[in-house]
Every structure is written in C-alpha cells, then in structure tokens.
Amino acid sequence: MKSIVVTGGSGKAGTAIIRELLAAGYAVLNADIVPPKEQLCHFMKADLTDMGSAVDVIRRAAGTIDRRRSPLGEADGVVHMAGIPAPSLAPDAQTYQNNMMSTHNVFSAATLFGLKRVVWASSETLYGLPMTRTPPAFAPITEEHPLSPESGYALAKLQCEQMAREMHRWNPGTTFIGLRISNIFEAADYAAIPSYQADIEPRKWNLWSWVDSRDVGLACRLALESSVAGAEAFTIAASDTLMTMPSRELMAKGFPGVPVKGNLAEHGTLLSIEKARRLLGFEPRHTWRK
Helix, strand or coil: CCCEEECCCCCCCHHHHHHHHCCCCCCEEEECCCCCCCCCCEEEECCCCHHHHHHHHHHHHHHHCCCCCCCCCCEEEEEEEECCCCCCCCCCHHHHHHHHHHHHHHHHHHCCCCEEEEEEEEHHHCCCCCCCCCCCCCEECCCCCCCCCCCCHHHHHHHHHHHHHHHHCCCCCEEEEEEEEEEECCCHHHHHHHHHHCCCCCHHHHHHCEEEHHHHHHHHHHHHHCCCCCCEEEEEECCEEECCCCHHHHHHHHHHCCCCCCCCCCCCCECCHHHHHHHHHCCCCCCCCC
16 A cells, blocks of 8 residues: 655645545545545644645654554655645735745655655646636647746746756656646536536636546546656646537637647647646546536
C-alpha cells in the first residue's frame, strides 16, 4: 500500500481526491488548516504558509507517524491542493502571498524528505481567464497556448510552475506534475447547468469549461501512478462543455475570428485534455448530459 499526503484535503477537490485514493488502496493523510466535514482518513491541522508546519507535516508523513495512531507509514508523494482556490476570494496580494508561500513550503519539504512525486493544483487561469478580457489565440486551448495571467491568483500559479521546474532541477529524484484544473463542479451543482443555456456570455470566461470533482481525483491518482518525469503541466477538464450549443458554434458566436483547430466533437471541450489523455491515461468519467 502506498501512502500519500493530500494538502487541502478538507476542500471540494481534496475530499474527492482522498476518496479516489482510498478506493484505490492508498493510505492517506489530510493536512489542512480546517478539519474535514467527514473524517475519511487521518487528519493533521497545519497552516502550510508556515515553513515549519509544512516541514512537520512531510516529516511525520515521511516515516515518523506512529502506525498505531495513523494509517500512514512512509509517504511516497504529496498531492498539494491547499491554498486560496480561486481569484477574488481574498485581496489579490493576500491570495498571491498565501498560494506562493504554501506551495514553496510544500515543494521544499517534499524534496527535503525525498518524496518521489508532487502532484499539485495549477490552474486554467494561466490561459488568460477571464477570456472576456484576453481572447484565446486558438481553440481548443492546449498547454502550448500563450500564458497570460490576469490576477494575483494566476500569477502565483505561473510562478509556481517555474518553481516546480527549478526544484526538479535541484532535486531530480522528485517529479512535479502541475494540473491546470478547470472550474470544479460537484454532482450537486449539475442541477444549475440547464440555467446556463439561455445565454452563452456568462460562461464564456473559461470557454464554457468545467470538470467534475471526482475526475479531479482520478487525474491526481493517474498523475501519481504515471511514468511522467521532470516537471510537467496538464490541463484537466471534462470532455465536454457546459452548453447544449455545439462547441464550434459557441466559438463562432462568442469569439468570432478565433481559429478552431483539429477534430472537435460536437460538444467537445475547448480546453484540450489530449496531453493528459496521452501521457496520464486520463479520460473523464462524468458528464452532466446523462
């Protein structure tokens, strides 16, 4: 049984990730500043913006947790989801500082104790969200699309991707996989989706994209288990959009003049997940259409 630390495991994505890992036979430690609503695994309260706390979490997980008190023996990796999860939830400077420091501390502690793999939450916002301000260069957007951070949140994610590359260069034994996660929906959120259909404008900010929290859990598990090495980034989204209007028509009406490249399913996602499909084996299991 492999052992994984999930930071931010009390949140929407973190809870789904823990469920996915437990179902696959992993031992899991949840490190978060707030307790979970449901105790799925061992919980450790920690403010990861404090370097000492981050080191303590990883140190304990890396082999010093009492097996009589915790299901975790020696951690093999960390899934880092902790942080302010979106722009505009706090002042820009606070969001930037919080997310930069927590990520730096977790990355540093993971390399200090020799964890083999760090999977972490980057963001779709790197592509220029809201797209109403920075139109896409092309669609579907791939990982090679120009990056245009438009907020302190997105800027922190961009600089954390660079941080991952440099920390891997310093510590080649640790792989860093950043997941550029789309707007996360839980099953309870599906009921609101029909209300989006009357007007394409409100959801064009991220090309009408989304992802089920359970598929975020799947993506994290696949990233942990993959043979990908180095420091890589992958877009994680559902395979379809949130709209009943076909994707090419959405682009023609919402972003006239922006080229739509390659084969595209009728309602295919406009944030390409082809790299994740190819290298991680990621195939979303959930859609609101059924």
